Amino acid sequence: SQTIHQWPATLVQPVGSPLSLECTVEGTSNPNLYWYRQAAGRGLQLLFYSVGIGQISSEVPQNLSASRPQDRQFILSSKKLLLSDSGFYLCATEGLAGGGLAKNIQYFGAGTRLSVL
Amino acid sequence: QKEVEQDPGPLSVPEGAIVSLNCTYSNSAFQYFMWYRQYSRKGPELLMYTYSSGNKEDGRFTAQVDKSSKYISLFIRDSQPSDSATYLCAMSASDYKLSFGAGTTVTVRA
Numbered sequence: 001s002q003t004i005h006q007w008p009a010t011l012v013q014p015v016g017s018p019l020s021l022e023c024t025v026e027g028t029s030n031p032n033l034y035w036y037r038q039a040a041g042r043g044l045q046l047l048f049y050s051v052g053i054g055q056i057s058s059e060v061p062q063n064l065s066a067s068r069p070q071d072r073q074f075i076l077s078s079k080k081l082l083l084s085d086s087g088f089y090l091c092a093t094e095g096l097a098g099g100g101l102a103k104n105i106q107y108f109g110a111g112t113r114l115s116v117l
Numbered sequence: 118q119k120e121v122e123q124d125p126g127p128l129s130v131p132e133g134a135i136v137s138l139n140c141t142y143s144n145s146a147f148q149y150f151m152w153y154r155q156y157s158r159k160g161p162e163l164l165m166y167t168y169s170s171g172n173k174e175d176g177r178f179t180a181q182v183d184k185s186s187k188y189i190s191l192f193i194r195d196s197q198p199s200d201s202a203t204y205l206c207a208m209s210a211s212d213y214k215l216s217f218g219a220g221t222t223v224t225v226r227a
Binding site: 111 | 121123149151153158159160161162163166205207213214215217218219220
């Protein structure tokens with residue numbers, strides 16, 4: 001089964017500083033990869049998804065960008081953080097459910113909690 | 118109107134009680150229905166997955182989907198303190214996009 005690694009687990013950054021969050025996936029090849037943000041007490045908001053190396057789709061306009069330099073690596077970045085970028089960032093991929101690959105079943109990493117001060 | 122509505126709770130029950138969670142949705146194209154469990158400061162963990170209408174049981178957990186009413190439920194029998202978490206419903210049509218509920222926070226009192 002697939003394993004999703006995210007780091008760092010917690011990050012405190014000043015406003016205006018750059019950001020780089022990394023996600024790597026094991027146990028699968030050519031996965032679809034996703035970045036979500038979860039604000040306190042709210043559901044998950046899809047930020048970016050990628051179907052392959054160098055292929056990034058953005059779901060919402062924002063201060064963030066994403067890149068996929070390798071098949072199983074997904075990076076979330078910002079040049080200058082805003083206070084509103086604080087939140088819990090989750091990387092996800094699709095995996096096996098019920099004995100076969102289910103395109104709509106997403107599995108999540110442990111997340112990165114970002115505080116922008 | 119949000120695409121997926123979920124009562125945020127919080128819900129507090131004594132150990133051994135049945136926990137009942139539900140979500141309603143507006144998009145009739147949804148075919149895949151999921152429940153995730155999220156412990157504090159952790160990523161969501163897939164709990165149940167159902168395709169189309171019907172019931173699915175896994176141990177103490179039962180997921181129900183009623184597409185005619187656009188209503189899904191999750192039941193937890195014989196609840197344990199370890200079931201204390203936030204439960205998120207999620208659903209999708211035939212594409213990659215998942216629509217999530219806001220999550221219901223459940224506390225099971227010992």
